[in-house]
């Protein structure tokens with residue numbers, strides 16, 4: 001049985017009273033504030049911002065407030081099991097790191113710092129196609145710790161196939177295909193700041209090191225950045241793909257495939273028909289469609305449609321331990337966290353990410369105990385009341 005809460009809480013308390021330990025934020029709001037103070041405005045806005053009026057960003061948080069936990073008493077919570085069993089693996093915590101691209105706009109060590117922190121905590125990391133560092137370097141930093149690879153479909157199938165091959169070779173154990181970004185979204189903060197990071201050569205680490213990309217480009221990518229970025233713009237993204245194109249991915253990888261960005265129960269049913277291994281209910285943290293359904297609100301219908309045939313993960317709006325328990329009570333097997341760990345990275349690099357993960361792990365464990373539960377498997381809808 002893994003019980004981390006009291007131990008981590010004690011470390012945090014010790015840190016609070018130790019003059020030599022750097023004081024780091026505790027609440028999500030304080031991490032966000034500290035990141036905002038440290039980052040350039042355009043970088044902070046890129047992370048915090050959402051599509052259009054940012055209604056979906058707010059919807060995601062409001063959805064959690066509509067569910068209230070009803071704790072139970074006298075249930076022996078002396079030791080707690082926080083493990084999650086997923087696609088043949090056992091993970092120590094019910095959360096993973098959502099794929100987040102372009103992390104070197106936040107911190108020079110970017111995904112490498114994140115991979116090291118995640119590995120220390122045994123938290124699986126999902127590495128983005130548009131990571132700043134190449135996937136092999138991130139994998140090496142993760143030092144054998146579990147990691148999945150997130151795929152953005154390229155217009156050029158040979159480059160997509162090359163990425164899948166590299167991911168498998170570099171030790172990634174699942175492929176997450178993100179479906180909710182067929183085109184670049186309308187993000188008013190970025191437009192106001194005139195900030196389109198890809199145009200500055202950010203987030204193309206996997207392309208600069210890809211043999212197929214480089215061969216097609218016909219020159220050393222770093223020697224002529226303008227040509228490289230122009231060519232990247234031509235092949236990145238593929239708004240024409242349909243469900244039938246999933247067979248291409250299946251033909252090019254033996255790894256389990258999960259679809260990220262599902263919000264409609266009929267799409268969940270299609271995902272089952274097309275034989276995927278898992279579903280991630282997500283609205284991309286409110287970054288794609290303004291005024292979209294909150295991911296947590298979409299979850300129950302998708303859980304009903306899927307009927308336990310494949311695991312369902314969820315992200316968009318997870319900030320605290322109670323949020324994780326609510327998502328699990330509504331049927332998610334595990335959740336992904338996004339902005340919280342990026343704010344940790346912004347504030348204190350690897351140490352900041354580790355601290356965010358420790359705090360979340362402790363909060364989940366303590367909240368579980370206070371709900372009168374001693375394992376995640378004992379959580380179900382009866383834990384919640386809709387407000």
Ligand SMILES: Cc1cc2nc3c(=O)[nH]c(=O)nc-3n(C[C@H](O)[C@H](O)[C@H](O)COP(=O)(O)O)c2cc1C
Pocket residue numbers: 046047048098099100101128129130150178260282283284285286287315316317318336337338339340
């Ligand atoms: C700065 C930033 C970059 C992101 N990059 C990617 C990406 O490359 N691939 C992807 O599938 N999702 C990406 N996402 C979406 C996250 O994977 C996740 O769905 C989202 O952050 C969850 O919402 P939350 O951060 O509010 O919890 C990104 C999100 C942010 C904030």
Ligand SMILES: CCCCCCC(=O)C(=O)O
Pocket residue numbers: 101130181182183184185237284287
């Ligand atoms: C056309 C979509 C580009 C996505 C870039 C990274 C991402 O998913 C995000 O910023 O959100």
